[in-house]
Amino acid sequence: MSSAATAIDHAAQQCLRNGTKLTQKRKAVLSGLLQTKRAMTAYELSDFCKEEFNEAMPAMSVYRILDFLESQELVHKLKLANRFVACTHIACDHEHATPQFLICFNCYQVTEVSIKESIIKALHKSVDSAGYHLVTPQIEMNCLCEECMGMHDS
Numbered sequence: 001m002s003s004a005a006t007a008i009d010h011a012a013q014q015c016l017r018n019g020t021k022l023t024q025k026r027k028a029v030l031s032g033l034l035q036t037k038r039a040m041t042a043y044e045l046s047d048f049c050k051e052e053f054n055e056a057m058p059a060m061s062v063y064r065i066l067d068f069l070e071s072q073e074l075v076h077k078l079k080l081a082n083r084f085v086a087c088t089h090i091a092c093d094h095e096h097a098t099p100q101f102l103i104c105f106n107c108y109q110v111t112e113v114s115i116k117e118s119i120i121k122a123l124h125k126s127v128d129s130a131g132y133h134l135v136t137p138q139i140e141m142n143c144l145c146e147e148c149m150g151m152h153d154s
Contacts, residue, residue: 004034007090011074014090018072028053029065030086033075039083039108042066078103078110080140088112098137104145115139 011030012022022030032048033040040048042062049055049062057065066084069075075084081103089112097114104110120137127134 003091004031007034007086010091011072014074015072020068020072025049025055025057025061026065026068028055028057029062030069030074033084033086037109039078039081039085039103039110041083045084076101076112076138078140080142081105081108083108085110085112100139100141102141102143104148105142106144106148106151109145109147 008022008027008030012027015022028049029045032045032052035052036048042059045062045066046057046059049057066075066077070077070084073087074090075086076099077084078101085101087099097117098120100113100115102111102113123137124134
């Protein structure tokens with residue numbers, strides 16, 4: 001079984017445990033993120049579903065599906081890029097750190113990394129001392145991946 005198929009199976013089980021269902025359309029959208037392994041817009045996912053599954057899905061439907069998948073902690077919304085990415089920990093059974101993302105601003109490849117809890121606590125402290133309230137500790141860093149770096153060097 002492919003890693004995408006394994007992730008879909010785990011996602012379906014997680015939805016059942018949460019009292020929801022991973023419908024065929026939800027599976028198609030999640031598959032798009034898992035198969036491309038990059039951050040995508042709702043419009044790109046709509047096109048993917050049409051090409052891969054011959055399933056016409058308007059972008060507004062894809063947005064609703066992405067909201068559902070985000071509520072189930074199966075995808076992450078990357079606000080910096082205004083795109084979505086599949087959670088890399090769908091098939092894991094252990095506790096996860098706060099997600100942090102390295103986003104290639106050229107090709108939208110995304111790597112989810114872990115940052116030490118002590119750094120997250122220090123970030124909270126800095127934000128609090130500045131008189132703000134941290135809404136989400138998710139960090140998104142605008143980067144350039146090695147492959148795109150090679151293209152820029154040429």
